[in-house]
Amino acid sequence: MMEFFAEHGHELILKTWEHFYISLAALILGVLVAVPLGIALSRTPKFADKFISFIGILQTIPSLAILAFFIPIMGVGKLPAILALFFYSLLPILRNTYIGVRDVDKGVIEAGKGMGMSNRQSILKMELPLAMPVIMAGIRLSTVYLIGWATLAAFIGGGGLGDFIFDGLNLFQPALIVAGTIPATILALIADRSLAFLENRLTPEGLKDSYEAA
Template sequence: METILQFLSTNGGEMLYKTWEHLYISVIAALLGILVAVPLGIFLTRFPKGAGFVMGVLGVIQTFPSFAILAFFIPLLGVGKTPAIIALFFYSVLPILRNTYTGVSGVKKSLLEAGRGMGMTGWERIRYVEVPLAIPVIMAGIRLSTVYLIGWATLASFIGGGGLGDYIFSGLNLYQAEYIIAGAIPVTVLALLTDLVLGKIENWVTPKGMKKMKEAA
């Protein structure tokens, strides 16, 4: 315990910077995943025959070892944060895409017909009917993906991406537990806090009627 406190007093400033680096890599990758996966998931609900193929391809990509994905981008993008973010982006897409597709596909056809009867265009039905009703399922995918990314972002240190993985792998190489603890505990705290914040956002964007239905259930 004394060694850990001494480490924190000596490296507190650097630790804060690496925590910010770690969060930056994870959040940017998650945002890219959201920007791609949510529209693609909605698009695939219009072409369900292609949905299985797209998700199958992404599922295969997710089976690739993380190190292999990172190594693949080094010749193309070099080392640093950019290849780390791109590699993590590929891992973020599938959970968000799958949940978006499931959530939007699960909207009752009668509600869509009602919207059509009110003169809504296809875009208006997506914006005012399908996405609001699918929000809880979509947000569940975003939460799952983001929490996973925070854990996977420790691998960014292998290609010079920085973050808390630097401490973890330095501790493993030097056989110093304080380095491992200094990296592992903040990663866990970041994951828990991020899940909490995203839970609050989910509650904020979920339509009031759906909140009442969840409470009644």
């Protein structure tokens, strides 16, 4: 093991950072697109169900096929890998945002309007905070998926821990496969726990109490 770290230690740190960067960039794009879109869809439930079902069907396309699709359009490297992963990040975040906002107690929303809140104020101060546990569940699920799928970025020259896994498979070296797999697993666990902490901080106190009681 010491010999492996002596030989590949610097490369392992670099690949872990690349893996984290690719996953984080795709996740941020997913949140920036899916959360506002989920809020908008909560206003049109009839269209929303059809649209989310359509996105779900698109995501049944194999990951490698999506990555390969981006090669003739954008070439190889990190950018097409990030965009392909962003595509896969959408569904859990979009669906949970839509469900979370849609299921906010309508009486609470009406009370806010009665206090003079605008639609924007209602979303930012009432609907999003109340839907936060459901939204964060979608973000956490998407994050874990993305960190696992990011290993495929190596297929199109995107770097990351997938380089170790592919090299290990091609060279029949199990140590390289393990070197790519274990850090990715640790990254997923750390990301999930970090987002759970963030969820706890963003969820209103009264809502946390009701979840704990349930």
